[in-house]
Amino acid sequence: MKCSASCKLARHSGIALNLGVSLVFKTIQTEGIAELSYLLGDDDEGVGAIFDPRADVEVYVEMAREAGLAITHIFETHIHADLVSGSRELSARLESAKIYSSGEGGAEYGFGPEKIKDGDHFTFGEVLVTARHTPGHTPEHMSYLLAEADHPDEPWAVLTGDSLFVSSAGRPDLLGEKHTKQLAEQQFHTLRDFYLNLPDHVMIYPNHGAGSPCGADIGSRLSSTIGYERKFNKFLQFSDPKSFTDYAINSAPPVPHYYPIMKRLNAEGPKVLGNLPRVPALPPKAFKEAIDKKAGVLVDVRTMLAFGGGHISGALNIGGTPILSIWAGWMLDSEKPILLVMESDDDLERIVRLFVRTGFTKFAGYLIGGMK
Structure with missing residues (x-):
């Protein structure tokens, strides 16, 4: 049932949360690749956004239709290495939806997304989304703070992409040995200077769950809080970059050999299929x-x-x-x-x-x- 202006409830994966705004917030879990993407919107205004869609995008089209939302924005947290991004496919299906990708960290694309910078704001009814540059897993990585528009400096959640996971953090070694040390140091500062400065109550919603090779020993829960991770996440316990770098590199699982192929494909822009491929x-x-x-x-x-x-x-x-x-x-x-x-x-x-x-x-x- 569509939430009216008077009920002022937020919905997350079928659970109603009393956040004081007419928010639609849903997690889309994709098993196998252990990917988590998100639908965010305001059902009073009838507008919404998708974050980090997978390649087969029908689920987002149907979910937005059921929620009564027009998807106007498709956000990417980073150039993915483990899966094919569905942003171009979804944009082609919806027509009115533009792709928003990081313009930080020297990111280059073979297609034409709208490039966003650290601190850029986007409003969906009563929901404010703020892009924050969180390099480390990749140079261009973006995370997205979620807040009520009336309280822009008091976020209630952050979409962490592959930067911070439940019980883990994004690996810094996917661009090769030449870049690993620099990315590891950036990841150290991202975790300490950005995430650990957020209030304990802030929810974290990552791009991956347990089973993804994008991080070491990612936890099985789909979400967490800054406070919980502050206490129990091993990657948040280091006080110096060198110790963190050693741990981050040594704890990372083997790099799948197809990751560079996926990253190159996503940077160039995956081909728009229109439908699933035909199989004779x-x-x-x-x-x-x-x-x-x-x-x-x-x-x-x-x-x-x-x-x-x-x-x-x-x-x-x-x-x-x-x-x-x-x-x-x-x-x-x-x-x-x-x-x-x-x-x-x-x-x-x-x-x-x-x-x-x-x-x-x-x-x-x-x-x-x-x-x-």
Whole structure:
């Protein structure tokens, strides 16, 4: 039910919070890539924004429609390395929505987002969004303070992107060894000089949850508070840059080899697809011919048990769970088309979505009826 001006309630993932403004605030959780994006808006004014959308953007279009919001702004916290940004796709679908990306840290783009600077303000009805430059994970990284327009200096939340996570912080080593030390020092100062100067009650809403390689041992909770992280987040306990740098580098998980590809793609601007990629339906004979002609990489997305019970020679088994997005990045070349074997034809749309999230949009076909 749409919140009226008199009820003055904020909604967050279906939970009503009495914040004194007619705020719509929802978290969109994407399993596998462990990504968190956000819908923010004012349902009295009927305007809103999306922060850090994933590549398959239908969820945001539908969520905004249900909330009665016109999305006018699409914000990015940084140039992502772990997933394909959906900003250009969403902007093309909505037409009225512009993309706002960081203009700090020497950021360069191959498309035309509106560049924002530290301290820029945006108003959505009674909600004030303030961009803050928080370098460290990347040079251009932005976080976004959320406050009531009547109390601009008293934020109630901050969208931290990949800068500060629950129980962790963004790794500083994704641009290569040449830049790691400088980024680690910037991250140290971002954490101490920006986040630790915020009041304890301020909520933090990060861009990733547990399972993302963008930080070490990210906590399983989707949100936290500055006060809680101040006490328990190991990355906030250091008083000197060197100790922090050593810890940040040594605790980071291995860098996925596809991350530089994703970062370059997002900086240049992902291609607007319009819809999910089309995958030709191939009967067994045509599918075999495609294999013989080496038309694509043969990927079997059935369970390990089903694959072990019988499969086509030469097939790679990447189970069709949400983690497929990450495994595909590790194991496949996004420039090579994919030949799909599935448990059921009904799985096609779901499987394609998982591939698209890490940049796989080329498909040579799927085997009709699977291995039956």
